[in-house]
Structures are given as C-alpha cells and as structure tokens.
Amino acid sequence: MLSAVKMEGHEHPDWSGSSYYGETECYAAAGNMNSGQPMNSMSSYMNAPGMAGAGHMNAHYANPVGVNHSMMHAGVSQSPGAGIPGLGGALPPSMSSISPPPYGNMAVMSPVYGQACGIRSREPKPYRRSYTHAKPPYSYISLITMAIQQSGSKMLTLNEIYQWITDLFPFYRQNQQRWQNSIRHSLSFNDCFIKVPRMPDKPGKGSFWALHPDSGNMFENGCYLRRQKRFRKIPGTGDKEAAGKPGSEVASVTTSSAGSDSPHSSSASSPPSADVKAAGVDFKLPRGELLPCSPVRVPSPLAHTQHLFSHHHHHHHPLLLHEAATAHLKPDPYHQHPHYSFNHPFSINNLMSEPPAQYGGYGCPVSGALVAAKSALDPAHADNNYYRGVYARPIMNS
DNA sequence: CGCTGTTTATCGAAAG
DNA sequence: CTTTCGATAAACAGCG
Numbered sequence: 001m002l003s004a005v006k007m008e009g010h011e012h013p014d015w016s017g018s019s020y021y022g023e024t025e026c027y028a029a030a031g032n033m034n035s036g037q038p039m040n041s042m043s044s045y046m047n048a049p050g051m052a053g054a055g056h057m058n059a060h061y062a063n064p065v066g067v068n069h070s071m072m073h074a075g076v077s078q079s080p081g082a083g084i085p086g087l088g089g090a091l092p093p094s095m096s097s098i099s100p101p102p103y104g105n106m107a108v109m110s111p112v113y114g115q116a117c118g119i120r121s122r123e124p125k126p127y128r129r130s131y132t133h134a135k136p137p138y139s140y141i142s143l144i145t146m147a148i149q150q151s152g153s154k155m156l157t158l159n160e161i162y163q164w165i166t167d168l169f170p171f172y173r174q175n176q177q178r179w180q181n182s183i184r185h186s187l188s189f190n191d192c193f194i195k196v197p198r199m200p201d202k203p204g205k206g207s208f209w210a211l212h213p214d215s216g217n218m219f220e221n222g223c224y225l226r227r228q229k230r231f232r233k234i235p236g237t238g239d240k241e242a243a244g245k246p247g248s249e250v251a252s253v254t255t256s257s258a259g260s261d262s263p264h265s266s267s268a269s270s271p272p273s274a275d276v277k278a279a280g281v282d283f284k285l286p287r288g289e290l291l292p293c294s295p296v297r298v299p300s301p302l303a304h305t306q307h308l309f310s311h312h313h314h315h316h317h318p319l320l321l322h323e324a325a326t327a328h329l330k331p332d333p334y335h336q337h338p339h340y341s342f343n344h345p346f347s348i349n350n351l352m353s354e355p356p357a358q359y360g361g362y363g364c365p366v367s368g369a370l371v372a373a374k375s376a377l378d379p380a381h382a383d384n385n386y387y388r389g390v391y392a393r394p395i396m397n398s
Numbered sequence: 399c400g401c402t403g404t405t406t407a408t409c410g411a412a413a414g
Numbered sequence: 415c416t417t418t419c420g421a422t423a424a425a426c427a428g429c430g
C-alpha cells in the first residue's frame with residue numbers, strides 16, 4: 001500500500017549531506033543521546049561533591065542534564081544522592097571522565113559530538129557547518145514542553161511553538177516543513193499535550209496547547225531525548241477504548257511514578273476511551289503505564305512536584321483537570337504560587353532561575369534559550385540578540 | 399487554499 | 415531479541 005511512503009524518509013541530504021539525522025544530530029550525540037545520561041551522572045557527581053557550580057553548568061546545551069538538575073533543585077534540592085536515582089542510568093566511565101570544568105561541556109559538545117555520531121560518517125565534509133545548526137539534543141516533545149513551560153500562560157498555539165523553536169534553535173530554521181509536521185504530530189499524538197480551545201478574545205487560528213497536568217516529570221530521568229514512557233493509548237484498532245493494559249504489571253510503579261499519567265484512577269468517571277473533554281479542554285487520558293523502566297526510581301526529586309498537579313489521586317475528574325488546566329492558563333506569567341508555578345522538570349522557570357551559564361556557542365541553549373525566549377516575549381528585549389550572540393558567533397574561529 | 403489537527407505507517411535507536 | 419519511543423512522511427478532515 002504505502003509503497004511510496006518510506007521513500008525519502010531519511011534520505012535528505014539537506015545540508016551537510018548527512019543522510020539521516022544521525023549525523024546531523026550529532027549534537028549531543030544522537031548515537032549517544034545518552035550522553036545526556038552520562039552527563040547526568042556526571043552532574044550528580046559534581047553535585048554530590050558540593051559542586052554548587054554544577055547547578056549552572058547544567059544549563060548547557062549538550063546536557064539536558066542541566067535541566068534535569070534544575071529540576072532537582074525544584075524538587076528535592078539536592079541530596080547528594082538524590083540526583084543519582086533520577087538518572088536511573090548508568091554512566092559510562094569514559095563519559096564521566098569528560099566531565100571537566102564548566103567548559104568541559106563545551107568540550108564535550110564541541111566537535112566531539114560530531115564525531116561521536118559521526119561514526120558512520122561517510123561524509124568527508126571538511127568542516128561541518130557551524131554547530132549552530134546542529135540539531136539540539138532535545139526531542140520534539142521536550143522542545144514543545146519547554147516552549148509551553150516558558151510561556152507565561154503555560155500554553156501556546158502551534159504557531160507560537162514553532163516560533164519559539166525557530167527563534168532559539170537555528171537548526172530548525174531549515175526544513176521547517178519537516179519538523180513542523182513532526183511537532184504537529186507530537187502534539188496530537190502524545191497525550192501529555194492537551195489542546196485548549198483558544199479564547200474567543202484571542203485572535204488567530206488553532207487552539208492552544210498546554211501540558212497535561214500530570215505529565216509532570218516526563219523527563220525525570222534527565223534524558224530529553226527519550227522518556228521512559230509516553231502516555232499512549234493503545235495502538236489499538238479502532239477501539240479507542242483500549243485499554244486494557246492494566247499497566248499494572250508494568251507499572252510496578254516505583255514510588256511516585258506518576259508522572260506519566262494517571263495510572264490508576266481511571267476508575268469511574270474516566271471513560272475508557274481516550275479523550276475527556278473538560279470544559280473545553282481535551283484531555284487524552286493515557287492508559288496508565290507507569291515507568292516500567294526505572295528500576296530504582298526512588299522518590300524522584302520531582303515527586304512532590306508531581307503531586308502538585310496530580311492532586312493526590314482523585315484528579316482525573318474532568319473538572320479537576322479543568323481546574324488544573326485553567327490554573328496554568330491564568331495569564332499571570334511569573335507570579336503564581338511560588339511552588340505551584342509549574343515545577344515541571346523542565347520548568348523553564350527553574351531553568352531560568354539559573355543565572356549565568358551562558359557560555360558561548362552551544363554552551364547554554366536552554367537557559368540561554370529561555371532567556372532569549374523571554375526576551376522575545378518581553379518587549380523590553382525586543383531584540384533577542386542575546387541568543388543571537390550566543391548562536392551567531394562563529395564558535396569555531398579556526 | 400492554507401493552516402491546524404489527527405491518524406497511520408515505517409524506520410532507527412534505545413531500553414529491557 | 416522484543417518493546418517502546420521518537421522522527422518523519424503523508425493522507426486526510428475541519429475550519430477560517
């Protein structure tokens with residue numbers, strides 16, 4: 001049937017002749033997206049030692065860890081070991097060795113990643129385009145989440161999401177059609193995103209997209225390229241009901257688990273089906289699958305964060321959901337409750353709170369990005385040259 | 399018509 | 415090796 005389908009899927013020598021993103025992605029190392037993890041671990045190490053500095057370095061691009069780290073702050077401040085659990089991962093010694101100073105990150109991200117993934121590089125390209133165009137080490141889901149998070153209202157229209165991404169990551173100024181389609185797909189496909197009908201007073205088309213209140217720590221493992229589990233309805237056939245998967249087995253739930261969705265409470269009101277319309281908000285109730293993976297997943301740092309949203313257990317009620325949702329929808333950007341203000345792992349807020357960490361180049365996409373984003377939003381900074389500076393500069397002066 | 403959303407399918411890669 | 419996740423393509427429905 002779809003004979004045509006697969007065609008060019010990966011054969012787009014868009015730029016740099018990399019056939020498939022493997023190479024382009026090199027950034028954080030597609031191949032070792034885990035790089036995130038190793039680094040995490042690294043950070044955790046640092047953290048342990050009391051490397052306060054770690055807090056900042058995390059803001060680096062190459063390591064989403066930063067984010068993770070921040071989130072830790074949000075959640076559990078920092079117990080020496082706290083971070084570790086969240087990582088749930090392993091850390092290649094080799095990697096850890098990389099973990100030098102703050103700049104170490106750069107080192108890591110520098111040509112390195114290119115190499116890392118460039119393994120199969122069949123491209124003789126003498127020099128790769130500037131890294132400014134490297135694919136950020138974030139999945140679309142992460143990006144969307146970050147975008148939404150950084151918005152004051154905690155919700156954005158599709159177009160705004162596009163904007164945020166393109167503004168921050170030069171990489172996405174190319175092949176827009178391609179990734180935007182992916183973004184759209186992600187929004188619709190992933191239950192962690194909910195569609196909020198746009199307010200009548202707001203012009204423009206399309207609805208607003210927000211995060212499902214329970215999507216809390218989708219990336220608590222610190223890996224922004226891949227979540228442990230995504231909320232997904234069964235691939236089922238037309239039977240949206242799906243359900244079935246008790247998930248329980250999988251869900252052994254480790255502790256909080258949670259993040260993902262509401263695991264159990266499907267009970268009563270929630271129809272087996274997928275979406276629940278809460279006051280106009282579409283909630284796609286996920287089939288509760290909890291983090292199967294995280295073996296250890298101790299009380300995740302965000303644990304409490306989660307319950308912030310998932311009001312204990314009873315949420316799930318459309319209304320409650322609605323409440324939660326609307327809560328974010330409130331226009332009040334920065335001032336919300338100190339805690340309540342979305343402590344997502346991503347919590348850009350957290351990220352933002354991070355002061356500096358803006359080393360040049362790819363050093364700090366995130367925080368830098370956020371700042372940029374912020375400035376973009378903020379009339380005061382109409383000029384987001386900040387980030388421009390960061391990205392625009394020819395990192396490789398050589 | 400173009401943008402927004404949804405949905406299906408496929409492939410690669412990571413995780414277990 | 416099998417699942418699951420993520421990226422990408424693409425067909426298609428709605429809407430302004």
